[in-house]
Amino acid sequence: MMKNLNRFAMAALVLCSTGALNAAAQGSASEYNPSWYVAPGISLIDPDTRFMGSDKNGSGLGLRVGRAVAPTWDLQFGTSYARATDNGARYQQNTLGADALYMLSRGAFRPFVLVGAGLQYDKANAAFRGETSRTSPYLNAGVGFQYAFNDQWGLQADIRRSHGYLRGNDFGINQNNNTQLNIGLMYTFGKAPAPAARAAPPPEEAKPFAVGEPSPERVTPPPPPPRFEKITLSSTQLFGFDSAQLRLPQPKLDEIATTLTTNAQVNNIVISGYTDRLGSEQYNQKLSQRRAEAVKTYLVAKGVDGGRLSAVGKGKANPVLECNDKNKAALIKCLEPNRRVEVEQITIERQVQ
Known part of the structure; x- marks a missing residue:
């Protein structure tokens, strides 16, 4: 399963690169929707093998709340729950954190790169160690994309790698690496503002002419069409x-x-x-x-x-x-x-x- 997640990561990188090229060809977006949005979703997690002593994957749920804070940046807060089991061994993780998303485009397809930090609660029950739990800080990074169906509904998918700094030595390790694939449905609470109207250019000034020189013929422009x-x-x-x-x-x-x-x-x-x-x-x-x-x-x-x-x-x-x-x-x-x-x-x- 880890190979499949790696393949998805490569595909996500290709999509982000394509989105970046399209954004560069079209110019950066000057208009964006600053409204808050929510994105409940599902996830697939590949936990560090040292938690359970096996390479078993699991599934989970998550909720993210975010908003665009600049033409190229989104800020998201979120929580997630995931668990995996394998022949009596169990692993559970809860996270609470914040992510900064660098948006490569503001069109319908919006690839992004993310970095974030937060707290993770890990609980593992392995035959060789017994049940252990601990709350620790983590850092993560990943790639993904958003796709807008309309002004308010959309989709977000990302794959991220989190690095946990485990406090103590309860799990026999002091650091861990988890990979997580997330897919969620987005709902934005407001619509994007209408683009501002451009101001009309000032009228051209008449050019002066010398005394005694015949005045240039003035052409009366036709009235503008209604x-x-x-x-x-x-x-x-x-x-x-x-x-x-x-x-x-x-x-x-x-x-x-x-x-x-x-x-x-x-x-x-x-x-x-x-x-x-x-x-x-x-x-x-x-x-x-x-x-x-x-x-x-x-x-x-x-x-x-x-x-x-x-x-x-x-x-x-x-x-x-x-x-x-x-x-x-x-x-x-x-x-x-x-x-x-x-x-x-x-x-x-x-x-x-």
């Missing part, structure tokens, strides 16, 4: 709960109608209706479609060509907020942002300066 931003309308402002009947008046829809009638070049405008997760999927799909159709009908009545509009119901897809309130009234209130109508034309909606 830009549009996406508009998300609260369903609570548009409709009553569980209703597709528009409330009146609707000044925001009137503003959108005016913008669209004065910018006839804007086409393929998509009106998307959403609901929260309460109710069946089929019912929510129909309700979101009726709400999108109601907004389209209102805009057509205000002079917008219906051929430029399309209404799509998306049910409870793409929620902007997750809620777990037990009280139904509080849950309905919490899920309010998910009940919305979006007016979009691929990347356009309301004209701005």
Whole structure:
């Protein structure tokens, strides 16, 4: 089994090297998610043969809590429990420690190198020695990777070598070396912040010209094309709960109608209706479609060509907020942002300066 762990270590080193090359080609990440995350998982341990007098491997569980503290560094705190048995001989280890992870990339695939320290509690029962236990400090090092499925869920795997400084001589040795393979599921409690908008460059200054020299012809630049931003309308402002009947008046829809009638070049405008997760999927799909159709009908009545509009119901897809309130009234209130109508034309909606 030790050979298998060594093979995994070599594979992890190859993955980390590949990730490092990709990170160098793409440039270092300037944005990262500083939110806390947890990573419960399972482990495979290859303990020092001198604890039990055999080369038997074992399994265990672990929990790590961490966060990104810099673009290239994560800090993790964790605890683990593992045990191995062989023909009546037993070995158990509990650890509590902290690790610093040097991240080679902040993309979806994130290879890293780790170093750490902590305390280990070792308990062994071997036929040639009897039962012995001791708490001692340790240092460890290893390699691994994280893989992000989305903003909040991911996977972490690593293989590490720990070196324990055993106090006393209870085990017949004063140092030990354990190898451990860990795989855990990561959950991040917050999402990464949106990248900051870049400031517009300052306008060029006019160049001076000599007295008597004809002034250079000034070319008036054409007006910039209209830009549009996406508009998300609260369903609570548009409709009553569980209703597709528009409330009146609707000044925001009137503003959108005016913008669209004065910018006839804007086409393929998509009106998307959403609901929260309460109710069946089929019912929510129909309700979101009726709400999108109601907004389209209102805009057509205000002079917008219906051929430029399309209404799509998306049910409870793409929620902007997750809620777990037990009280139904509080849950309905919490899920309010998910009940919305979006007016979009691929990347356009309301004209701005």
